[in-house]
Amino acid sequence: MPAGTLYRGREGMWSWVAHRVTGVLIFFFLFVHVLDTALVRVSPQDYDNVVATYKNPVVNLLEYGLVAAILFHALNGLRVIAVDFWSKGPKYQRQMLWSVVGIWIVLMAGAFYPVLQHTLRTVFGS
Amino acid sequence: MSAETSTPSDAVELTSTSAGTYSPDNPAPVIEPPRARTSRSPKKVSRTNFEMWAWLFMRLSGIVLVVLVLGHLIIQLVLDGGVSKIGFAFVAGRWASPFWQLWDLGMLWLAMLHGANGLRTVINDYAERDTTRFWLKTLLYTATVFTVFLGTLVIFTFDPNIQ
Numbered sequence: 001m002p003a004g005t006l007y008r009g010r011e012g013m014w015s016w017v018a019h020r021v022t023g024v025l026i027f028f029f030l031f032v033h034v035l036d037t038a039l040v041r042v043s044p045q046d047y048d049n050v051v052a053t054y055k056n057p058v059v060n061l062l063e064y065g066l067v068a069a070i071l072f073h074a075l076n077g078l079r080v081i082a083v084d085f086w087s088k089g090p091k092y093q094r095q096m097l098w099s100v101v102g103i104w105i106v107l108m109a110g111a112f113y114p115v116l117q118h119t120l121r122t123v124f125g126s
Numbered sequence: 127m128s129a130e131t132s133t134p135s136d137a138v139e140l141t142s143t144s145a146g147t148y149s150p151d152n153p154a155p156v157i158e159p160p161r162a163r164t165s166r167s168p169k170k171v172s173r174t175n176f177e178m179w180a181w182l183f184m185r186l187s188g189i190v191l192v193v194l195v196l197g198h199l200i201i202q203l204v205l206d207g208g209v210s211k212i213g214f215a216f217v218a219g220r221w222a223s224p225f226w227q228l229w230d231l232g233m234l235w236l237a238m239l240h241g242a243n244g245l246r247t248v249i250n251d252y253a254e255r256d257t258t259r260f261w262l263k264t265l266l267y268t269a270t271v272f273t274v275f276l277g278t279l280v281i282f283t284f285d286p287n288i289q
């Protein structure tokens with residue numbers, strides 16, 4: 001059997017996979033998020049009880065993951081728009097992906113303390 | 127260059143009907159043009175540009191959502207203690223302003239439609255049987271309509287003095 005019959009694209013294919021996976025995850029969270037926010041129409045106590053879940057350390061870490069998914073989807077989405085509408089987009093798609101990854105790492109490092117400060121204070125704080 | 131002298135031992139063996147031997151009596155097999163309509167093509171031909179508008183909507187709503195969602199994340203999860211401050215009082219304070227009501231309403235509609243169209247694409251890609259596609263899309267559209275209307279109702283009927 002000749003080598004390389006299984007298509008394994010490079011940056012282009014993997015960014016497409018990551019865009020799809022993050023998109024589906026964000027969409028499923030959105031359903032949950034609209035439902036939990038709808039509890040403000042039930043009572044302040046019910047809403048605050050559910051929001052307390054978001055302040056649990058494990059769920060707080062999941063929020064950091066949600067930020068990671070949204071940031072990648074947003075930055076890569078802008079790259080997709082550039083590939084589609086900018087005449088040199090297809091030529092520079094790979095460089096743009098690595099720029100996306102670089103900006104994503106910087107933003108994720110910057111978001112680490114602000115997003116997780118609730119957990120850092122309640123679990124590790126004095 | 128003849129086949130006998132240059133063919134490696136493991137090469138595909140050519141049959142007697144391969145190129146060069148076709149004639150009016152022995153015509154080459156007909157291969158359908160890639161987009162020719164065959165008996166297996168769907169009966170209905172789309173007369174609208176729905177897929178083009180959906181494609182354009184994903185890009186336009188995407189740009190707007192970058193601003194709306196990243197702003198939302200900064201306000202909810204980054205500023206003023208992150209998630210610590212969120213509660214009924216915080217929501218009431220923000221929805222006292224029509225600006226933030228409109229922000230959240232726009233974010234709700236655009237994100238739900240953007241996500242629903244994305245999932246429609248995923249279903250079209252992976253669900254092969256017609257009945258599977260039908261039920262998955264029915265579930266998707268039902269959940270989307272329900273969630274958009276519930277969210278819209280909550281934003282417009284929010285009562286800070288409830289109970």
